[in-house]
Amino acid sequence: MIYDKPKAGIISRLTYPGKIASELRKKKFQSAFVLHRSFTSALLAWMAGIPERIGLETQGRGFLLTVAIPIDENLHRLDNNLRILAAADEKIQTNRPEYFPGNDIGSIVEEVKKFKGEKKLVVINPNGVWETKRWQVRKFAKLVEMLTNEIGAKVVIIGSKGDEERGVQVSSGNESVLDITNRTSVDDLYRIMKISDLVITNDSGPMHIAACANAKIISIFGPTDPRRCGPRCENPIILTGEAGCLGCYKKECNDLICMKTLSVERVFEEAREILKGL
Numbered sequence: 001m002i003y004d005k006p007k008a009g010i011i012s013r014l015t016y017p018g019k020i021a022s023e024l025r026k027k028k029f030q031s032a033f034v035l036h037r038s039f040t041s042a043l044l045a046w047m048a049g050i051p052e053r054i055g056l057e058t059q060g061r062g063f064l065l066t067v068a069i070p071i072d073e074n075l076h077r078l079d080n081n082l083r084i085l086a087a088a089d090e091k092i093q094t095n096r097p098e099y100f101p102g103n104d105i106g107s108i109v110e111e112v113k114k115f116k117g118e119k120k121l122v123v124i125n126p127n128g129v130w131e132t133k134r135w136q137v138r139k140f141a142k143l144v145e146m147l148t149n150e151i152g153a154k155v156v157i158i159g160s161k162g163d164e165e166r167g168v169q170v171s172s173g174n175e176s177v178l179d180i181t182n183r184t185s186v187d188d189l190y191r192i193m194k195i196s197d198l199v200i201t202n203d204s205g206p207m208h209i210a211a212c213a214n215a216k217i218i219s220i221f222g223p224t225d226p227r228r229c230g231p232r233c234e235n236p237i238i239l240t241g242e243a244g245c246l247g248c249y250k251k252e253c254n255d256l257i258c259m260k261t262l263s264v265e266r267v268f269e270e271a272r273e274i275l276k277g278l
Contacts, residue, residue, distance in 0.1 A: 003044070017044055024048035031088065034065065035081050054087050056080060077229050097232055099212035101187040108183050109191045112156055115178045116195065120153040120275050123193055123210070125201035126170050127163045130251045132223045133202050135259050140170045142264045143200070143271075148176035150268075151275060156196070157181060158189060158206060198274050200267065207231050216274050218267065222258030223248050237270050 003020055006012040017040055025048045032045040034055030042061040045053045054067040062068035067087050071080055082092050112121075126140040147153045155174075157167045159181035167181030184192070189206060193199055193213040200218045201207045203226075210217050211233035218237045219230060225247035226238045240246055241261035 005040075018047065020044060021047035024050070033084050033088070035084065039064075052088075054084050056084065073228070076227065076232065078232055095232070097208060097212045099186075099190050099209060101190050104187075105191065106185060106188045108180055108188050112178065112180070112192050113195060115156070116154050120151065120197045120278065121156065121195065122147055122153050122271065122275075123156045123158060123196045123199045123201075123215075124170065125158050125199070125204055125206045126166050127159045127206075128202040128204045130223065132250055132253050132256060132259075133204065135202055135220045135222075135262065137166050137169045139262075139264045139267075140166075141172050143267055144170055144172070144174060144177055146264070146268045147271060148174055151272060152176075153197075153275065154178070156192065158184060158192070197278055198271060200271060203229065211236070218270055218274070220259075220262065220267070222246065222256070222262075223250050223253070225249075237274070239267060239270065 001020070001023060006016050021044050024044065029048070029050045031052040032050040032054070034041050034045055034053060037056055037058040039059040039061045042053065042055055042064040046064040053065045055065050055069070056071045057065070057068040058071055069083055069087055078097065079095055082095060086092055124140060124144065126134065126137055128134045144155050147155055153176070155177045157171050157177060157179045159167050161182045164181050167179045171177040171179040186209065189209050190213050193210045193215045196215055198218065199210040199215045201210065202220050203224045207217065207219055208231060211231040214233055217231050217233060218239060219226065221230070221238055221240050230236065230238055239262060241258040243257040243261060246258055
């Protein structure tokens with residue numbers, strides 16, 4: 001069941017949770033693991049009348065849960081979520097994320113394989129849900145130019161619906177760049193990252209898909225803390241600018257020093273070292 005939160009309309013936003021809770025109630029679930037940290041997520045489980053409701057004690061929602069676990073801000077978000085399962089006496093066998101794609105291989109994956117040929121393939125995600133998480137698009141464009149001209153790499157630009165303009169700006173008509181923004185499923189992304197030689201990304205969902213694919217990753221961080229939400233994989237490279245306010249978690253910022261002070265040359269040198277070793 002998809003909880004597709006309405007983005008507009010006060011009436012829809014107020015009534016929609018009740019509709020979902022009603023559908024959940026019909027299923028007669030016995031337990032709910034409330035992994036999302038929002039107040040609404042716990043409220044839904046409570047409104048659905050689910051007897052056992054286990055989740056982290058955030059946003060004052062502890063009274064809606066039957067087992068409210070104090071959050072440990074020193075832990076990675078993944079490990080905090082695993083504590084929810086541990087509270088239900090589930091045995092934790094791994095803390096590494098995995099992804100299991102379906103059997104159908106999309107045509108876009110074959111297109112990328114053909115595009116890659118015998119060259120090194122770099123996947124670039126210049127996007128992020130928050131504007132503050134996004135390294136400047138002109139810097140990504142310059143990085144792409146250096147990767148293709150100085151290393152001879154092939155570059156694939158990824159993104160979802162709404163990211164098309166950034167994809168065009170980053171690719172800049174370069175023949176060694178394939179822009180597949182808004183053309184991939186999650187399965188496609190996973191498979192493309194599997195065959196990549198390097199993924200360069202902002203803090204984002206695709207970053208975690210790359211971790212599942214065990215890709216080599218360069219992650220750009222600023223307002224978020226990589227110790228709490230960084231990629232869980234082998235030896236990721238975490239890059240940040242020089243700012244005293246890193247990890248502020250601001251969704252709006254007039255200065256954005258953390259992103260502005262991270263140079264293209266620094267990211268490129270890290271990428272060159274990784275690709276040179278392959």
